Amino acid sequence: MYRDLAQSLRCGLRDAAAGFSFLRLRGLRSLLRALRSAADADASVRLFRQSQALRDLQVVPVLFEHSLRRAQDDAVVTVGQVLGIEPAVKLRNPATDSEVALALRVLEGCCLLCQDCAAASHRYNAVKVLLNILMTRGMLEQRACLDTLLALMVDSSENLMVQYGSPCSGFQGT
Structure with missing residues (x-):
């Protein structure tokens, strides 16, 4: 059972870290399926928790580094890079709306x-990233963001302290 979970996480993470949005979507769907199957039994949940202690199976870093990161404008390709004279810039498609929404569901x-x-x-400053997505x-993305x-x-x-300043201050005075 652990081998199946680890294999599905590895395949999903590989695609979720790809440079093209359609591959990242495929990887996120695979990760979501793995999470759904892991949620079916207590033993599977324990295995998923154990897997997140291993660096190559961690889902959260891949989500924030690839699908939930801000688009950067430094991916301009020059003629020298195309001809192979200069080092090539790694081309990346920006995250689409459906990709961000799916990544938020996986994070949830x-x-x-x-x-x-x-x-x-x-x-990864998740609360700030999610508030930025929400705004x-x-x-x-907003629907998925609220649930996440x-x-x-x-x-x-x-995470509560980032939002409110202290764990319970949001409830004082009401």
Whole structure:
């Protein structure tokens, strides 16, 4: 069972880290299927939690480094790079709306299954990234973003502190 989970995570992560959006979408769908199958049984949830301790199976870094990162304008290709005179810039398609929404669903599932994923998300300023997505992206991403924010803050005092200043200050005076 662990071998199947590890294999599906590896394949999904490989595609989710690709340079083209259609490959990243395929990888995110694969990761979502792996999370759904892991959520079916307590033993599978434990295996998923254990897998997130291994660097090459961690889902959160791939999500933030590839699908949830801001687009950068430095991917301009020059003639010298095309002819092979200068070192080539790694070309990357920007994340599409459906890719961001799917990545948010994968992040939500990871955080609900494993508290360590929420802690790992904190290292990538997840709350700020999600608030930025909530303010700047379309309706598809906003819906997924709200669910992911809730999942991110469940049992994660670090993520709550980013949002409110302290774990309970948002509830004072009401």
